[in-house]
Amino acid sequence: MKIGNVELKNQVVLAPMAGVTDLPFRILCSEQGAGLICTEMVSAKAISFHNKNTEALLETAPEERPVSLQLFGSDPDIISQMAACIEERPFDILDINMGCPVPKVAGNGEGSALMRNPKLVEQIISKTVRAIRKPVTVKMRKGFTQSEVNAVEIAKIAEAAGASAIAVHGRTRDQYYSGNADWEIIRQVKEAVNIPVIGSGDVDSPQKARAMLDVTGCDAVMIGRAARGNPWIFRQVSEYLTTGILLPPPGQQEVLEMMLRHARMQLEYKGEYTGIREMRKHVSWYTAGFPNSSRLRAAINMVETYEQLETLLRMYFE
Numbered sequence: 001m002k003i004g005n006v007e008l009k010n011q012v013v014l015a016p017m018a019g020v021t022d023l024p025f026r027i028l029c030s031e032q033g034a035g036l037i038c039t040e041m042v043s044a045k046a047i048s049f050h051n052k053n054t055e056a057l058l059e060t061a062p063e064e065r066p067v068s069l070q071l072f073g074s075d076p077d078i079i080s081q082m083a084a085c086i087e088e089r090p091f092d093i094l095d096i097n098m099g100c101p102v103p104k105v106a107g108n109g110e111g112s113a114l115m116r117n118p119k120l121v122e123q124i125i126s127k128t129v130r131a132i133r134k135p136v137t138v139k140m141r142k143g144f145t146q147s148e149v150n151a152v153e154i155a156k157i158a159e160a161a162g163a164s165a166i167a168v169h170g171r172t173r174d175q176y177y178s179g180n181a182d183w184e185i186i187r188q189v190k191e192a193v194n195i196p197v198i199g200s201g202d203v204d205s206p207q208k209a210r211a212m213l214d215v216t217g218c219d220a221v222m223i224g225r226a227a228r229g230n231p232w233i234f235r236q237v238s239e240y241l242t243t244g245i246l247l248p249p250p251g252q253q254e255v256l257e258m259m260l261r262h263a264r265m266q267l268e269y270k271g272e273y274t275g276i277r278e279m280r281k282h283v284s285w286y287t288a289g290f291p292n293s294s295r296l297r298a299a300i301n302m303v304e305t306y307e308q309l310e311t312l313l314r315m316y317f318e
Contacts, residue, residue, distance in 0.1 A: 001035075001196060001219055001220055002196075003036075003093055003135050003137060003164050003165040003196055004093070004134070004135025004164040004165075005135065006066050006092045006093055006135055007066070008035040008036045008066060008220065009033075009034075009035040009036070009066070010033065010035035010238045010241070010242070011035060011213070011219065011220040011221060011238075011241060012033065012034055012035045012036075012209065012220065012221060012223065012234050012237045012238050012241070013034065013035060013036040013037075013038065013167070013198055013220050013221065013222045013223070014026065014029045014030075014034045014036070014037050014038055014222075014223060014224075014227060014234070015038060015167075015200060015222045015223060015224030015227075016038035016039060016040055016041055016068075016070045016095070016097070016139070017040065017224055017225075017228075018040050018041055018100075018102075019040070020040070020228060021037075021038060021039060021040050022040060022056075022266075022269070022270075022278075023056075023059055023060070023061060023064075023269055024262060024265035024266050024269050025231070025262070025282075026039070026061075026064045026067070027061055027063055027064050027265070028231045028258070028261075028262060028265075029227060029231045029234055030063060030064040030065075031063070031231075032231040032232055032233075032234045032235045033234040033235040033237075033238040033239075034223075034234040035066075035220070035234075035238070036066055036067070036068060036093075036220075037064045037065075037066070037067045037068065038067070038068045038070055038095060039057065039058075039060070039067065039068065039069050039070055039091075040057055040070070041070045041071070041072045041097045041100060042054060042057045042058060042069065042070065042071055042072070043071075043072060043073060044071045044072065044073035044075070044078050044079045044082040044083075045073055045075070045078055047071075047082040047085065047086065048078055048081070048082055056270075058086060058089060060089070060090055060091050062090065065090070065091075065092060066092040066093065067091050067092055067093075068091065068092065068093040068094070068095045068137065069086070069089070069091040069093070069094055069095065070094075070095040070096070070097050070139070071083065071094065071095070071096055071097065072096070072097035072100060072105060072110050072111055073110055073124075074108070074109045074110045074113075074114060074120065074124075076120070076123040076124045076127045076128075077127070079096065079124055079127070079128055080124075080127035080128040080130070080131040080132075081131065083128050083131050083132050083136075084131040084132055087132045087133070087134060091134075092134065092135075093134060093135045093136075093137055093164075093165075094128065094132060094134050094135070094136050094137070095136075095137045095138065095139055095167075096124060096125065096128065096136065096137070096138050096139070097110070097111055097139055098111065098112060098114045098115055098121065098138055098139060098140040098141075098154070099111060099112050099139045099140050099141045099167075099169050100112055101141070101173045101174075101176050106173060112140070112141050112144055112173035113144065113173070115140060115141065115143060115144050115148070115150060115151075115154055115173075116144050116148065118150070118153060118154060118157055121154055121157055121158065121161075122157050122160075122161050125138065125157070125158055125161035125162060125163055126161040126162060129161060129162030129163070130162075135164035135165070136162065136163055136164060137163055137164055137165040137166065137167065138154075138158045138163050138165075138166050138167070139166075139167040139169070139200075140154055140155075140158075140166065140167070140168060140169070141168070141169045141170075141171060141172060141173055142168070142169070142170055142171055142172050142182055142185045143172050143173070144172060144173045144174070145172055145173065145174045146172055146174065148172075149172065149185065151168055151185050151188070151189050152185075152188050152189055152192045155168070155189045155192055155193050155197075156192055156193060158193075159193045159194065159195050163195060164195060164196075165195050165196040165197070165198060165219075166189065166193065166195065166196075166197050166198070167197075167198035167199075167200055167222055168185065168186045168189050168197060168198070168199060168200060168218075169181065169200040169201050169222075170182040170183055170184075170185055170186050170199070170200065170201035170202075171201055177225065180202060181200070181201025181202040182201075183199065183201070183202075183212060183215050183216050184216075186199040186200075186201075186212070186216040186218055187215065187216040187217060187218075190216055190217045190218050190219075191217070196219040196220065197216075197218045197219055198218060198219065198220045198221065198222050199212045199213075199216050199218035199220070199221050199222065200221070200222035200224065203221045203222070203223050203226065203237075204223075204225075204226035204233075205226075205233075205236075205237075206236050206237045206239070206240030206241070206246060207240070209221045209223075209237045209240070209241060210240060210241060213241070221237070223237070228282075228285040229282060229283075229284070229285025229286035229287070229288060230285070230286075231258070232247075232249065232250050235247065236249075252290075252317050253317070255286055255287070255317075256313055256314070256317045258286070259279075259282070259283055259286050259313060260309075260310055260313065262279065262282060263275070263276075263279045263306060263309055263310075264306065266278055266279050266282075267306055272305060272306065276303060276304060276305065276306065276309060279309065280300050280301055280303070283296070283297075283300050283309075283313070284297045284300065287316075292316075296312075296316050299312055300312065
């Protein structure tokens with residue numbers, strides 16, 4: 001599958017997730033077989049203000065490519081100008097966020113709120129496409145509310161404005177992540193445009209990935225929440241889509257070693273204080289469903305150093 005001139009390794013894409021898809025986690029998912037990696041969303045306005053915290057969000061690594069860098073904002077001039085400013089950085093695709101549901105983003109007229117303004121959508125995409133040479137894509141939702149379902153309209157606008165691909169999450173903004181994703185709207189978008197469509201929503205297993213491709217006809221699947229604590233899902237889905245073989249889940253030793261490696265990468269990237277605190281949520285995801293994992297989650301919140309983390313995890317798994 002190609003997006004513009006970028007060849008994806010397979011049909012399985014890591015979704016952008018704020019607070020989750022930082023550089024260490026993206027590298028792990030890429031190693032496990034994700035065909036395209038997406039960064040956390042980055043504020044175009046923050047780039048223009050030279051916000052010091054934004055620099056880390058813009059960092060990518062050669063081993064995670066192809067990688068899509070996602071911007072959010074609502075000003076066509078700022079988004080297109082900042083896209084041009086960062087274009088020489090080592091990423092492959094520029095994605096525009098039109099799906100984020102959180103109040104501080106949507107309430108500011110950004111993210112999923114853009115779907116309420118088709119004219120603005122066209123201006124943002126067309127200006128950005130003209131400003132850079134790299135492919136521009138869009139991630140959006142079914143609509144803002146159930147009475148404003150307009151994914152097909154926005155997809156057509158995006159294609160006409162020059163977008164190279166569209167990712168569609170089958171829920172409205174009002175749903176956040178509750179209820180079931182509507183795969184029918186993804187099918188409708190796929191039938192309405194000629195550019196690649198990536199389906200998102202409720203893909204949490206190889207079988208679900210196969211079902212989404214079959215039901216919607218979409219070109220690739222995007223995996224978000226199901227990848228938290230489970231980078232192995234990418235190799236499992238990729239293998240199943242290619243061969244029909246269901247790989248077994250990782251054993252406890254493999255989970256332990258992955259957590260410890262993730263922690264070492266996190267500390268190297270963010271320092272011990274921040275890295276350990278960020279690992280607390282990751283360990284909770286990695287060990288969800290394990291025996292006595294609730295006690296581990298309580299203990300993990302007291303950990304302050306890598307040595308304490310390693311000791312606690314090794315004791316738990318022994």
